[in-house]
Amino acid sequence: MSILGSMYTGVSGLSASGQSMGIIGDNIANSGTTGFKASRGEFQDVVASNLKGILGGNQIGRGVQLSAVTPLFTQGVVTPTGRSSDMAISGDGFFILKNPLSNEINYTRDGSLRFDEKGRFTSSDGALVQGYKVDPVTGEKSADLQDVVFSSNSIPAEGTKKLEMVANLDSRKPINTAQFDPNAQDKQADHSTSVKVYDTTGTARSVNMYFYKTAENQWNWHATADGADLQGGVDGTDQAIASGVLKYTSDGKLDTDTINNSNINFRGAQPNQAIDFYFGDSITSRQGTGLAGSTQYGSDSQVFRQVQDGFAAGTLTNFSIDEKGQVSGSYSNGVTRPIAELALARFENNEGLYKTGGNRFKEAVNSGQPLVGSAGTAGRGRVMSKSLENSNVDLAAEFVKMIQTQRNFQANAKTITASDELLQDIINLKR
DSSP, X not given: OOHHHHHHHHHHHHHHHHHHHHHHXXXXXXXXXXXXXXXXXXXXXXXXXXXXGGGOOOEEEEEEEEEEEEEOOOOOOEEEOXXXXXXXXXXXXXXXXXXXTTOOEEEESOOBOEEOTTSBXXXXXXXXXXXXXXXXXXXXXXXXXXXXXXXXXXXXXXXOOEEEEEEEOOTTSOOOOXXXXXXXXXXXXXXXXXXXXXXXXXXXEEEEEXXXXXXXXXXXEEEEEEGGGBTTOOTTOEXXXXXXXXXXXXXXXXXXXXXXXXXXXXXXXXXXXXXXXXXXXXXXXHSSOSOSBOBOOSSOOEXXXXXXXXXXXXXXXXXXXXXTOEEEEEETTSOEEEEEEEEEEEOSOGGGOEEEETTEEEOOGGGOOOEXXXXXXXXXXXXXXXXXXXXXXXXXXXXXXXXXXXXXHHHHHHXXXXXXXXXXXXXXXXX
């Protein structure tokens, strides 16, 4: 190779060093960028000529060239922020964003999200976060991706359909022969408690429960409410609304539970409200174990837990996001319901994605098509709420690369300088 050729070789080295420095500089500049993925320059040698053709050997190189810039999709450190709309992905996957003007789809690891004036979940520059809509009443999830919207979520009132009671009734009690009297229960009943239910308008109503031991291993129960809450009732006078019988086995398990009478008509609500008074998984009535619910053991009568499924109407007041990307709304009535699910996209080859700027990536031929679904499935990572993923740039490593690249640049410059001196010597031969 001629002396002039060696100068061009040195120039290629200078160019490669400059490109490498540009990649390193970009990494350092974005060391504080949320979700940024560092890149690595990959270089190849250039062959100028083969002196012996296919025989091999005796090949002269012509320097170096940049062959690829490869993004490094290693996991960045996840840092808690305490901000509800901040999210990070631990593992593989990308959040899906849609441009509201062009409907173009992009992908990002930047989870610094927020809400716009319409209650839509967006990126910092207004791109719409995509996910699945979940009906807060039925819990059904949409099949297609949609904008994640929070503002219009509300749930209607729902009357109590099931009242579950976990209790123990004292088997040591003697048989009670007193006749049930709605206005004298406190003196007659072997055990009593008060529960809250909701009518069909979402109004809370107080219901009193009274238990009588009427035979060995058998208890009658009665439910009453103040007449002020009942259609046709008299204020201040209790009125029976339901009753039933509980039978136990000799070892204290619930064998049968029946509702003999139910006449629940709250004032201003739908008449004949049906409420299942559930005392446990009775052996005969419900083919259960007889243990998960009310029992009859030789210990004091007491109620351990009361659960009912009714509630008043409510509006969305807050939200939380779990590791599967499910967004649960907290409503003003104390109810928590799923309202949306964030979708994640996974690619067969993340390194083949096309950078579009703004912490975004776009599908490309080499990346393969996106595999969209729920977090934590099919190789997709899990969502970490109130957190952000930091850049994966290692500053110490980048500075070492910078020093190495600077030395390479200086060495290639020396190559050009030496070639120039040789040319000068050749010119001086003519003198």
